[in-house]
Amino acid sequence: MKPTQVFYHPGTVTREERAALLKQAGATVWFTGLSGSGKSTLAVALEQVLIQRGHAAYVLDGDNVRLGLNAGPKVLMEARGYAEDRAKRFGLGFSAADREENIRRIGEVAKLFADAGLFALTSFISPYRADRDAARKAHQGNKGGAIPFVEVYVNTPIECCEQRDPKGLYKQAREAVAAGKGMGFTGVDDPYEPPAAPELTFDAGKQSVEEGVALVLNYLQDKGLVRG
Numbered sequence: 001m002k003p004t005q006v007f008y009h010p011g012t013v014t015r016e017e018r019a020a021l022l023k024q025a026g027a028t029v030w031f032t033g034l035s036g037s038g039k040s041t042l043a044v045a046l047e048q049v050l051i052q053r054g055h056a057a058y059v060l061d062g063d064n065v066r067l068g069l070n071a072g073p074k075v076l077m078e079a080r081g082y083a084e085d086r087a088k089r090f091g092l093g094f095s096a097a098d099r100e101e102n103i104r105r106i107g108e109v110a111k112l113f114a115d116a117g118l119f120a121l122t123s124f125i126s127p128y129r130a131d132r133d134a135a136r137k138a139h140q141g142n143k144g145g146a147i148p149f150v151e152v153y154v155n156t157p158i159e160c161c162e163q164r165d166p167k168g169l170y171k172q173a174r175e176a177v178a179a180g181k182g183m184g185f186t187g188v189d190d191p192y193e194p195p196a197a198p199e200l201t202f203d204a205g206k207q208s209v210e211e212g213v214a215l216v217l218n219y220l221q222d223k224g225l226v227r228g
C-alpha cells in the first residue's frame with residue numbers, strides 16, 4: 001500500500017466574497033427529533049419560504065440521503081450493481097456505528113453547502129448527542145471561517161409521533177419488540193438523546209408548521225442571517 005498524505009488546500013475566494021455574491025452568508029439549520037416528529041415537514045416548509053424570500057436553501061433529508069450518498073448495502077447492490085462484499089463495506093445500515101457515520105457525512109455535506117453560501121436544512125433523526133455535537137464542532141472549526149449551526153430540537157411527544165406514524169414504522173417496531181426480535185428503532189428499542197442546549201425547540205404536537213417556520217425565520221433574522 002502506498003502511503004498518502006492529504007493537505008488542506010485553501011481557496012482564494014473568501015466567505016465575504018461569496019456572501020456578497022449570494023446576498024447571504026449561509027448557515028446550517030439542523031433539525032433533530034424522533035421519527036414522525038415533523039422534521040421533514042418543517043424543513044421543507046422553511047426551504048419554500050426562504051426561496052420565496054430570495055434566499056438559496058436546500059434540504060438534506062434522511063430518507064433521501066439514504067437512497068444516494070449514504071445508501072445501504074441493498075440499494076448499492078440493486079441500483080448500482082455493487083458486489084456483496086463491496087456493498088457491505090461501503091453501505092450504511094442502522095447500527096450505532098453506521099448511524100454515527102451517516103451523521104458524520106451529513107454534517108460534512110451540510111458544512112460544504114453552508115460554506116458555499118446556502119442554507120443547508122438537515123432533517124435527520126440524528127439520535128446521538130455526540131454525533132450532533134461533532135457536526136456542530138466541524139462547523140465551528142471550518143477552515144474558511146466558522147459557519148453558523150442552528151440546532152432545532154423537534155420535541156414532539158412520542159405518543160403523538162406514534163399516533164401519526166405516517167410510515168407505519170412505530171407499529172412495525174412495537175411488533176418486532178413484542179415478537180422478541182427488536183428493530184433498533186429510535187424511541188422504541190434504541191435511545192434518543194435530546195439536545196442539551198438547542199438554539200430552538202419546536203413541538204409539532206402543539207405548534208403548526210407556520211409557527212415553526214416563523215420560529216426559525218425570526219431566529220435567523222435576529223442573527224442577521226436573513227433579511228427582515
Ligand SMILES: Nc1ncnc2c1ncn2[C@@H]1O[C@H](COP(=O)(O)OP(=O)(O)O)[C@@H](O)[C@H]1O
Pocket residue numbers: 033034035036037038039040041042123164165166203204205207208209
Ligand atoms: N406541525 C405539525 N402539525 C400537525 N401535523 C404535523 C406537523 N408537522 C408534521 N406533521 C405530520 O406529522 C407526520 C410526521 O411528519 P414528518 O415531517 O414526516 O416527520 P419526520 O420527518 O420527523 O419523520 C406527518 O404526517 C406530518 O404531516
Ligand SMILES: [Mg+2]
Pocket residue numbers: 039040041061062063123
Ligand atoms: Mg422525515
